[in-house]
Amino acid sequence: MASAKLAQILGKDAASIDATQPLSVGRANVDAVLMAKLVAPATTDKLGFLFQVHTKAAQAGGDEYADYLKKQSVVFATLVLLQPGQFSGAAAPSAGWGPQTVLDILKGDGTSRLSFPSGFLPALLQTLRRMSLPGYVGADGNGTCLLSLLVAHQESVVPLLIKEVTKLNLVEPFHGQFAALQELGNNKVAMEALFASPLWETPLAVEKGAGPATEMQTLLGVFLRLSTIPETTRSMQGEMVPVRHPVGEACFAGMHGRNRQEVDIAVDSVRVQLHASQENITAFVRSMLKDPTQQDKMFNWIASTLKYSEARKMEGFVNYRHRMAPTSSEGFLFNLFTVMLRLCKPFFDPDDKKALKIDASWLVSDHRVDLRKETRLNCSEEEVASWMDVRNQARIQQAQQTAAAARAAGGVVEVVDPNDKIVISESFGTISELFFLTLRAQQVLSPSKVAREMHKISEKLHESYRSLETFEQGSQEREEAEMQVAALLERRLGYDVVLSDTVMLEDMLALARLTARWLLHVAEAPSSILPLPTPNALFKSIPEFCVEGVVDTLTLVAETAPQVLETLPVPMLHDFLNFVMAFSSSGEHVKNPYLRGKLLKVASFMIPRDRSQGFEFGGGNLASLFQEHAITLQHLVPTLIQFYIDVEVTGANSQFYEKFTYRHHMSTLLLYVCQYPAYRASLEQFIETSKDTFIRFVNMMLNDSHFCIDESLMKLAAIKKAQQDLAAPGYAARPEEERAEVESTLNEGGGQARWGMQQLREILEMMQMFTAHVPAPFRGPELVERVAQMLNYLLDKIAGPKCIELKVLNPEKFSFKPKELLSLTSDIFLTLSTYPEFAPAVINDGRSFKPEVLQKVVKLQRAHASHDDAWLDKLERFTKTLEGLKADEMEIEDALGEVPDEFEDPLMGTIMKDPVRLPSGNILDRATIARILLSDETDPYSRDRLTTDMLEEMPELKARIAEWLLSRSITK
Helix, strand or coil: CCHHHHHHHHCHHHCCCCCCCCHHHHHHHHHHHHHHHHHCCCCCCHHHHHHHHHHHHHHHCCCHHHHHHHHHHHHHHHHHHHCCHHHHHHHCCCCCHHHHHHHHHHHCCCCCCCCCCCCHHHHHHHHHHHCCCCCCCCCCCCCHHHHHHHCCCCCCHHHHHHHHHHCCCCCCCCHHHHHHHHHHHCCHHHHHHHHCCCCCCCCCCHHHCHHHHHHHHCHHHHHHCCCCCCEEEECCCCCEEEECCHHHHHHHCCCCCCCHHHHHHHHHHHHHHHHHHHHHHHHHHHHHHCCHHHHHHHHHHHHHHHHCCHHHHCCCHHHHHHHCCCCCCHHHHHHHHHHHHHHHHHHCCCCCHHHHHCCHHHHHCCCCCCCCCCCECCCCHHHHHHHECHHHHHHHHHHHHHHHHHHHCCCCCCCCCCCCCECCCCCCCHHHHHHHHHHHHHHHHCHHHHHHHHHHHHHHHHHHHHHHCCCCCCCHHHHHHHHHHHHHHHHHHHHHHHHCCHHHHHHHHHHHHHHHHHHHHHCCCCCCCCCCCCCCHHHHCCEHHHHHHHHHHHHHHHHHCHHHHHCCCHHHHHHHHHHHHHHHCCCCCCCCHHHHHHHHHHHHHCCCCCHHHCCCCCCHHHCCHHHHCHHHHHHHHHHHHHHHHHCCCCCCCCHHHHHHHHHHHHHHHHHHHCCCHHHHHHHHHHHHHCHHHHHHHHHHHHHHHHHHHHHHHHHHHHHHHHHHHHHCCCHHHCCHHHHHHHHHHHHHHHHHHHHHHHHHHHHHHHHHHHHHHCCHHHHCCCCHHHHHHHHHHHHHHHHCCCHHHHCCCCHHHHCCCHHHHHHHHHHHHHHHCCCCCHHHHHHCCCCCCCHHHHHHHHHHHHHHCCCCHHHHHHHHHHHHHHHHHHHHHHHHHHHHCCCCHHHECCCCCCECCCEEECCCCCEEEHHHHHHHHHHCCECCCCCCECCHHHCEECHHHHHHHHHHHHHCCCCC
8 A cells, every 4th residue: 555545544644654564564553543543632533533544444445554444443443432531531421422322323313423334333343242351351252342332231232222212102203213223133243142132032031021021121122112002001909091192192182073084194194104113123024034043033032022922812811911911012012913914925925836835833843832722723732742753752741641640630531543643844944934923923912802992992982972962062071071082082093003004904814815725725625625624633733823813804804994805806705715614614623613603703794785884885896705606605504504503502601692692693694695596595405405403403593582582671671660760850869879770770781682682683584584485494393383482472572561661762772673573573473374384383372372462463563564555464364363273272172171191292281293202211292302302402301312213103192192082073
């Protein structure tokens, strides 16, 4: 290097250095000049000077002096950063000046006017890693000086960055902090230092608050917490109370009274910031995944972070979270899940070869996440262990010990098939890791459950808006109500930013479609989808949360953004229906009936609806979905009917009430699809081949109807009394306990009445549809009397002498529509009236058949003008026919006189038409025992198992009964 060029780099003080001499001769002089420059008072910006030296030396080329200057500029920079007092004397900056300066440069947001020259930062960190200085514990390979600058204490670079980010929210400038994060992520040395510190992964245990600590005290965690999801905190009493979100306060305060367009603009502007934050985090994680060592650390961090919040998976978490170990916030988990979705995008296409790299054996390994406590689709943990190959001895031994303990305790251990085998891969690719960790993130977060919290706020907001109308302008009550509206609206819009994000929803749908197709692939589904082959061991071992993820996504979209669902491409909709039909119809593949019920619930979301229910395009691509989907056309009706039966008994403590929830969705689907001829043809074919199953299905509908009638009408009677109490003079002076009971009746009882009325209406609508299109089963001995009894009972309740007890105020609030119930019931009545078996069944109902009630029904129907005159005339004629038949029946009973005991059904007290002997030796009429067996396949006397094929015909007794009746000139 020429001396003149050296002088250009170091200044005139270097002019005396002969740069033509070897570096070994001039090295000391170069160091002396550098040191002199640094200690000179005129050099106020020490780092800036060194950066200039490095830059000019790099421009000078590959000369040994130039290389040495680049190296020494880095070395002296480490000294300036770690020991600034050596160069500044009494004016030395504070101890934290060096890390803060590095952070400000990394941010590149104008906080510092400096920027690292090309290659300077990696060289600086490498030098720090090797450096030993007084006051530090030498260079130990981990880089004590490096740790001091980056992570060792509160004034190191990373803690300072964490501190800055914890003070930020989404609507404050954060691009500098993200730039610093990315710079650190791009430097392997920096990340190795971070990995070795608690600033990467918290050392706290779950019960000690590892979830919140990850969010507030780790580098990646503090960035992931930037969200708008409303938060709660634990009160002094241990309860969870809402906290005002800074974004809501800054962006959504005063939105009450604004028009929808202004509100949407405010939400969209915040969402832009959220997207920017999520994309920056995605870029950081993506850079980490490029290096195998860092990739493993990254995946471990994700797995651990999800583990810290596993309490969220527990039933009742929302109501009892204040009693459980604290978890990460929903905003944090949503961001993590969204980032994972973005990372999965390259293999979202289920037809791409990349999707074939998803290795299902990840789910039965202990490779990244311990899934041993997860419920599998159709196997026990012992079965999983027995199916695994010999490389998994530890897992196998543990499962065997568990099974042995179960046997010792008297438990049942399922026998496994020795031919089944699962081979677990020795390693898993990036695609498998991303795919399954994303499904796990969705399981822990459960977005649809978060959406329910949003819907609760929406309901409270709606009630608060309505309450405003009851207060005078300017009153204190009005001001308080407006404050409540404003607070609820802030929280609601905070949820909106995240849950109504169509970008996230579309990514979730893409993942759900991939998962659905992958599950069908593992199940070895044929091109026709159904019937599925016998499930293999690997499929049975898949945890339920893989199926739940698809359900969760479609539930979230249907309940928060149905317009997204109706605009999905037809092939994607067909993939979802294939998935639903394949696994809802097979207990072999999905053992849990509730999970199969959730799948059918998802199918009900695909029924097209109108604008009042959130659909903007009249159903869009959903409009013809069910008519065009061949698998659904063939299998949906049988699947719905069979599931309606299966969900009756599940073994769960809450099975009685949960079955109604699932049956509601089954009813919705049946009523929708059976309006189309192809589905009615499927129904007719099913009844032809599986008549007994259909009869059991109708019997359960009748059981449900009786329960709903009693439950809802009893509540309505109680509500009427409560309304009278509320309106009575002096109510306010009554004891607080009495008033609380009245209010409970109106609120809780009102909800139960509304639920029962809705269920009853659906059952009647199905009965109306079935009796119109497939009446034959309703005419049979198993059902005809039960149907007649139910109709008589309901008519007596809503039109009989006690109907006045049901006349509540605002009946629509409780879904009580007596005109509609009367019309539906009468229509079923009249449809069945054309069949000879129905009229005798009606009049034989000694409890509820009342001619005067039917006469009143006719009058009410004429008054309501619910049908045309021809229909009304027909109903009146049938009523008169029933009256005549009842009179004839009474004459016959008088003519019969004393009936021999052996001819009477011991349970019903009626003359037997077709006597049969039970295995217990007792004799009943075939129709009686057939009705009993519809609900309970046991002998009513011995409680032993009993089916219709075990009944013994009694032809001689039957003949004697016929002879006896004939002797009295009576034929029955």
